[in-house]
Amino acid sequence: MVRTEVLDVLGGRDHAAVYCRVQAPGFDNFSVHLLRIVDGRVAEAWFHNRDQAHVDAFWAAA
Template sequence: MSAIDVVGQYGAAMAAGDMAALAATFSPDAVWHQPGANQVSGDHIGPDAILAHLGTFMELSGGTFALETDSATESGDLVSATVRFRAQRPGQPDLDQHGVDVFRITDGRIAEVWLISEDQAAEDRFWGSV
């Protein structure tokens, strides 16, 4: 299976809300690097921590967080995907940004994820501090 196929499985599981299938796309020691200076920033290690992290987006946004993948490109074990993500929170302007997610695939699973937002400062304000 190619690296881009693995990311496709991740995207399909995410869209379907299939947490078991989503967890299966990550290697046991996968690292999700969440950028910024806000309450969701930092590294999240392992499928359980990553799924809990993704759940935090839903919790903080009252279930409004949505992620769409526009396109993806692979180069060896790396895949970059252009994305659009949206969410709403009371007292905050709506979050609606584009970005790039970069995945490193090892042995048919996601080993690492880096996220790049078009306006990290606005995203930091949206998610807020602890």
């Protein structure tokens, strides 16, 4: 089971940033999700992981 915990949020008119922790069995990662907002909806999203090599290894084994 994957669990995402939102730790902090920054919001503006056109962009938002969400700092979160994602956990699953054998996986623990902090990340920042950057969002571009258009007409009140998410138009684009970028994920920046604290440890990208750990994320890549986790998904390669899945």
